[in-house]
Amino acid sequence: MSPAVLLLTIERVKEEALGVRSYTLGDASGGELPFFTAGAHIDCHLDNGLVRSYSLCNNPDDRLQYAIAVARDDKGRGGSIFIHDNWRVGSQVAVSLPRNNFPLAANAAATVLVAGGIGITPMLSMIRTLEGKKAPWTLAYASRSRTHAAFRDELSTYGDRVRFHYDDEMRGVLDMAEVVARTDQDAHLYCCGPAPMLAAFELQCRERAPSTVHVEYFANEQSSAGRQFQVYLRRSDLTLDVGAEQTILQAVLAAGVDAPFSCMEGTCGECVTRIVAGVADHRDRVLTRRKRAENKVMMICCSRSMTDVLTLDL
Numbered sequence: 001m002s003p004a005v006l007l008l009t010i011e012r013v014k015e016e017a018l019g020v021r022s023y024t025l026g027d028a029s030g031g032e033l034p035f036f037t038a039g040a041h042i043d044c045h046l047d048n049g050l051v052r053s054y055s056l057c058n059n060p061d062d063r064l065q066y067a068i069a070v071a072r073d074d075k076g077r078g079g080s081i082f083i084h085d086n087w088r089v090g091s092q093v094a095v096s097l098p099r100n101n102f103p104l105a106a107n108a109a110a111t112v113l114v115a116g117g118i119g120i121t122p123m124l125s126m127i128r129t130l131e132g133k134k135a136p137w138t139l140a141y142a143s144r145s146r147t148h149a150a151f152r153d154e155l156s157t158y159g160d161r162v163r164f165h166y167d168d169e170m171r172g173v174l175d176m177a178e179v180v181a182r183t184d185q186d187a188h189l190y191c192c193g194p195a196p197m198l199a200a201f202e203l204q205c206r207e208r209a210p211s212t213v214h215v216e217y218f219a220n221e222q223s224s225a226g227r228q229f230q231v232y233l234r235r236s237d238l239t240l241d242v243g244a245e246q247t248i249l250q251a252v253l254a255a256g257v258d259a260p261f262s263c264m265e266g267t268c269g270e271c272v273t274r275i276v277a278g279v280a281d282h283r284d285r286v287l288t289r290r291k292r293a294e295n296k297v298m299m300i301c302c303s304r305s306m307t308d309v310l311t312l313d314l
C-alpha cells in the first residue's frame with residue numbers, strides 16, 4: 001500500500017441512479033482534505049484487500065469532502081459489490097491521496113466532454129471547474145436508459161449544453177462520429193466510459209491533434225504477460241530476471257527493493273518509474289501516446305520491455 005493513505009469517514013450515501021450510489025467522504029474532525037484538480041481519482045483500499053480507483057466528482061474548491069460514485073457491477077471483480085454491501089454512513093475508509101491522470105487542459109478554446117455510464121464522474125468535477133472559470137463546455141452523456149443515468153437532475157440544470165443519450169429509447173449507442181465531427185479543431189475532447197465507447201472515440205479522433213484528445217479508462221484489459229527479459233535497477237545495482245508471467249513490480253518487490261504501487265493493473269499511475277536505458281513495452285492505461293513515445297517513464301506493474309535489458313531508476 002502507498003504510504004500516503006488517508007483514513008476518512010463516510011458522511012453521506014445517496015442513490016444516484018439504478019445501481020449507482022454516491023459516497024461523500026470527509027475527515028472525522030472536519031479538517032481540510034488534500035487539494036485535487038478536476039479529473040483526479042483516489043484509490044480506495046477496501047477491507048477485503050482490493051484496491052479500486054474512483055474519480056472524484058465534487059467541486060475541487062470544496063476542501064472538506066471527497067465525493068465518488070460507484071456503479072454496482074455484479075459481473076465485475078468484486079470492488080463495487082463490496083462497497084455497495086459494506087460502506088455505510090459512519091464507516092471509516094482508507095483512501096490514497098488524489099492523483100490526476102486526466103487533467104483539464106489550461107485555457108482550451110472549448111471543452112467537449114463525452115461520458116458513458118459511470119464515466120460521468122470525472123466529468124462532473126470538470127463541469128464544476130469549467131463553470132467556475134466561465135469556460136465554454138458541452139457534455140454528451142450516454143447511458144443504457146433514463147433510470148441508469150446518474151446525476152440526471154443536476155445535469156438537466158445546464159440546459160442544452162448537456163445532451164443525454166439513452167440507448168434503449170434511441171435504439172442504439174451514441175453516434176460518436178457525429179459528436180466528434182461537430183467539434184471545432186481547437187477544442188479539447190475528453191472521454192470516459194466503457195471500452196467500446198473509448199475505442200469508438202479514439203477512432204473518430206485519430207485525425208485530431210493528440211494533445212487535444214483525452215481518455216480515461218475504467219480498467220486495463222491488456223495482458224501484462226509476455227516474453228522473459230532482465231531489468232537492471234541502477235540505484236540498487238541489481239539485475240533481475242522478469243519471467244514471462246511475472247511483472248517488473250513483482251520481481252522488484254521479490255528482490256526486497258521498495259517501490260510505490262497501488263492498483264497493480266496500470267490505471268492509477270502510482271508505480272511510475274523512470275527509464276534509464278532500453279525501450280518499454282507500455283501496457284498501462286495512464287500514459288498518453290506522446291508520453292509512451294518519449295520512453296522516459298513507465299508503469300512497472302504491467303508494462304514490459306521491448307529490449308532484452310531495461311535499466312530503471314530504482
Ligand code: FES
Binds near residue numbers: 266286
Ligand atoms: S500500480 Fe497503479 S499503475 Fe501501476
